[in-house]
């Protein structure tokens with residue numbers, strides 16, 4: 001059996017001519033129909049001749065050029081939102097046509113879930129829910145082993161993976177020949193752009209209100225696939241200022257609730273089921289709503305306030321005193337819940353909400369853009385040694401702490417640092 005690398009595709013009609021690495025020209029099915037034909041077939045960019053005994057492997061460079069020729073040959077309606085949408089769309093679509101192996105890890109919340117479902121419309125990537133917001137070294141090694149050493153696999157991170165904590169994973173993936181694509185709207189580290197194709201609205205001074213699901217919907221729109229209703233669920237999941245319907249908000253909450261309870265790694269098909277099945281969706285929504293109402297009642301009983309510099313008020317509470325451990329809502333969602341409640345009552349208050357557990361501290365702003373919380377977390381990481389990692393948006397951020405036994409000391413130090421930060425940094429006057 002001979003294997004040749006396809007150097008060039010000519011024409012895209014009923015039949016396509018290909019020029020092989022040995023100079024031979026062959027007439028085959030169009031790109032989208034790579035299949036056995038007349039004793040020949042094309043698989044992942046290799047032309048296989050069943051009769052012959054010759055074999056050949058393309059160089060890295062030749063493979064790259066071949067992929068580029070297929071990607072650039074696709075005709076799409078380029079989106080004007082961000083230049084990377086075109087290259088990301090071409091890469092994903094071409095990878096599907098070429099049968100390149102692909103693993104997409106998606107943040108396990110409504111936004112990440114929607115992004116994964118939308119991605120499946122142009123590429124049948126293997127989809128894995130990610131419960132943390134970084135691409136770990138373990139994840140990268142697991143992916144490499146799952147790629148079975150096929151040439152040029154594609155690793156996709158949806159709704160996470162922009163920060164520096166994922167850099168090692170991208171090095172590991174690249175070393176195994178994988179290409180990395182990150183589609184995200186969280187603060188990014190410039191070095192990620194050297195290791196991955198990074199699609200992120202923050203690169204273009206667009207706000208993080210452009211959620212990952214929304215971006216993914218823009219990517220597939222380039223192929224005339226229009227699923228606005230799903231994009232809206234993603235916007236609702238992240239409470240985007242771009243707006244969404246009441247119905248989208250309910251679906252997003254049902255997905256978040258399911259994501260909280262689904263067993264690790266088994267979730268994707270369940271999520272598509274929830275979107276299709278109104279009864280499951282409504283039941284999950286009702287359960288979630290009930291749990292949120294109960295949690296808010298308790299949070300209002302136990303939260304304390306503290307007056308801060310620059311006209312800010314801090315509302316803080318111990319999330320471990322709310323409800324049962326390992327039950328919905330998690331501590332981050334509790335912070336959002338209280339922030340929304342205060343926003344409803346006093347929309348103009350410059351309030352910061354802090355939700356505390358022995359592992360994690362979560363901040364939320366009540367009035368948007370009165371402060372940059374992600375900058376505050378950076379400041380904290382520099383000043384305080386017990387923080388393991390942190391990150392987030394301008395209006396919502398969180399970090400993990402090293403030692404659970406020092407919860408009270410950590411809170412005291414964080415509040416002191418917040419006071420210093422507010423005194424030191426000039427605040428926007430909006």
Ligand SMILES: [Mn+2]
Nearest residue numbers: 111159212238
């Ligand atoms: Mn998101």
